[in-house]
Amino acid sequence: MISVYLVDDHAVVRAGFSSLLEAESDIHVIGEAASGEEAYRGYFELYPDVVVADISMPGEGGLGLLRRLFARDKDVRVLVMSMFDDVAFVKRAMEYGAMGYISKSDDPDLLAKAVRTVAAGDTFVAPALAQQMLGSMRGGQRNPQELLTDREFEVFVLLAKGKGAKEIAGVLNLSPKTVGTHQTRVFHKLSVTTGAELARLAIRLNIINP
Numbered sequence: 001m002i003s004v005y006l007v008d009d010h011a012v013v014r015a016g017f018s019s020l021l022e023a024e025s026d027i028h029v030i031g032e033a034a035s036g037e038e039a040y041r042g043y044f045e046l047y048p049d050v051v052v053a054d055i056s057m058p059g060e061g062g063l064g065l066l067r068r069l070f071a072r073d074k075d076v077r078v079l080v081m082s083m084f085d086d087v088a089f090v091k092r093a094m095e096y097g098a099m100g101y102i103s104k105s106d107d108p109d110l111l112a113k114a115v116r117t118v119a120a121g122d123t124f125v126a127p128a129l130a131q132q133m134l135g136s137m138r139g140g141q142r143n144p145q146e147l148l149t150d151r152e153f154e155v156f157v158l159l160a161k162g163k164g165a166k167e168i169a170g171v172l173n174l175s176p177k178t179v180g181t182h183q184t185r186v187f188h189k190l191s192v193t194t195g196a197e198l199a200r201l202a203i204r205l206n207i208i209n210p
């Protein structure tokens with residue numbers, strides 16, 4: 001039996017994922033968490049076979065959770081299931097140690113398949129995202145991983161896609177003021193002065209599609 005720990009800040013989403021997984025004869029959900037901090041504490045009490053975690057959550061978020069988990073347990077197996085279906089997020093999550101990545105917009109049947117694959121110690125990326133990753137790798141471009149913090153990176157991608165501060169605040173569970181602070185830092189670190197320059201940079205780095 002594969003034990004799964006669900007991490008998502010929306011109770012309705014967790015309930016939906018749990019129902020899908022519990023319908024499988026070989027998968028059992030042993031715990032849930034609504035934030036990265038809660039998930040970090042719970043993981044070391046439950047030691048599940050697979051952690052299914054979102055990226056966008058209050059506090060440190062999913063990427064921060066990934067870094068903390070792998071810093072303490074190199075054998076943790078994490079499947080990211082996120083609303084973000086951008087290759088940039090897939091790459092960053094995998095660099096942090098995630099073994100799988102699927103989008104919340106993918107076919108629900110992929111969830112159980114991904115959990116089984118990750119539990120077996122193999123990597124699973126949703127087919128559509130895997131194809132995008134291959135195209136991005138052929139481009140030979142790097143995204144600015146070493147320049148931005150996790151939150152700044154999330155804000156960078158959303159800004160580049162044309163989203164405003166208020167919308168970003170809603171997506172990332174932040175205040176508009178905090179988003180504005182991150183935006184200022186992103187512009188400074190990437191040496192851009194306008195949203196158009198930021199978008200062009202993101203396209204050049206294969207972070208968003210033109």
